Amino acid sequence: MNIIFGVDIGGTDIKLGMFQEDGQLLSRWQISTRVMNNGQLIFDDIAKEIRQKMNEQSVSRSSVLGIGCGIPGPVDNQSFVRKCVNLGITNIYPEQEITKRMGGMSVQIGNDANVAALGEMWKGSAQGKRNILLVTLGTGVGSGIIIDGKIVNGLHGLAGEIGHFTIDPEETEKCTCGGTGHLNQIASVFGVLHYAKRFLQEDSAYSVLREKKDFNCIDLTDAARKGDAIALKTLNYCMGCLAKGLAVTAHVIDPDIFLIGGGMAKAGQLLIDIIEEHYLSNLYLMPERTEIKLAALGNDAGIYGAAKMILDRKGD
Ligand SMILES: [Zn+2]
Structure with a gap:
């Protein structure tokens, strides 16, 4: 062998x-x-x-x-x-x-x-598929595109860098790349926690997150599962931005499947449910929805x- x-x-x-x-x-x-x-x-x-x-x-x-x-x-x-x-x-x-x-x-x-x-595609959640977009929500937002079973690099290696889409033109804070309002700043683990802290300051609604000195994305998604208003507002905004990015990408490559990996994916099905809901509200042309699934290989x-x-x- x-x-x-x-x-x-x-x-x-x-x-x-x-x-x-x-x-x-x-x-x-x-x-x-x-x-x-x-x-x-x-x-x-x-x-x-x-x-x-x-x-x-x-x-x-x-x-x-x-x-x-x-x-x-x-x-x-x-x-x-x-x-x-x-x-x-x-x-x-x-x-x-x-x-x-x-x-x-x-x-x-x-x-x-x-x-x-x-x-x-070989041994994980996209077995049997040929056209894939994988998004990893970790320190930043990374993504990879496979078309017809092959990696797409592009001329400069820029293909698939959806993390640097400008997704919120109102945002004034800077992304690590120097741009502003990029998906990378919003849907990464860092981004989600950053927005949760911002919403806690801006919004006076009760939140279990206020009782913690510091919290991570598991604390945040646990709170969202229990109906916590600020946690839900954060996930809806951050994953709504991701879903908008996926919908834009779907109009370009129309993949068989979207896979979500990285630290945020530990939130499990809740994350997929929120992304799906926002994804569908950004699509008008397609009669059938594209599958969105958690990555399997970590x-x-x-x-x-x-x-x-x-x-x-x-x-x-
Ligand atoms: Zn950027």
């Missing part, structure tokens, strides 16, 4: 998975990300970890189909990374960096959100998708 390695490089840790060709995860581990020297230590560490795993598990060089890698930044269609702030890397071809450390082994990189969408979506990129390349 052939082996594939899937790697998900994040700003704080690097997740690695060793897979069989059929998608069975044989081993999964993670290491800390050492962000310095334009990513050189990251590539050194990945090569070292994979070599070590191959030795431990007696995996021969010839049985390894390749190493897929997700990166938290734009990857253009030449696999070039102009800038990845989280990893402190600029102007680099990560594939070449890893390939040369692995004696010419096949390496493929992709944007982490796109790669996670591919993982969900933090492992990246390593699954990374491995799948190698299989897809093999099939080309």
Whole structure:
């Protein structure tokens, strides 16, 4: 049985998975990300970890189909990374960096959100689908698009960055990118908590959230489930903005399914119900609604998708 390695490089840790060709995860581990020297230590560490795993598990060089890698930044269609702030890397071809450390082994990189969408299509919530939009609501709002089974990068790697849609033109606070009123500021975990605090100040309605010194998104969604007015107002506004973004996207790519992942997805079906309600109110042309579902693989979506990129390349 052939082996594939899937790697998900994040700003704080690097997740690695060793897979069989059929998608069975044989081993999964993670290491800390050492962000310095334009990513050189990251590539050194990945090569070292994979070599070590191959030795431990007696995996021969010839049985390894390749190493897929997700990166938290734009990857253009030449696999070039102009800038990845989280990893402190600029102007680099990560594939070449890893390939040369692995004696010419096949390496493929992709944007982490796109790669996670591919993982969900292979072994997660979107199995059997060919056109997917995955949105991750975490520190920021990430998203990945799969069309006809293939990741869409676009010329500059910008495709699928719905987090930077201007969704609220009235908003004056700035997004991390420098723009204002972006979905990223509103529907991320950070955004939802920020708006909840703002609504608590602006609105005098009773809320259980006022009794807490600090609260997280689970506290907020629990409160919403019990009918808390401020928690519901927050989720309706923030997920309403997300739904508007999904509806805009539907008019462009009309996917088979929308998947919602990331920390906010822990809110479960309540989140989907709110998104669906607002989504439908933003659509006029379509007689049938698009399925909106929670992503299934959580933090492992990246390593699954990374491995799948190698299989897809093999099939080309
Ligand atoms: Zn932005």
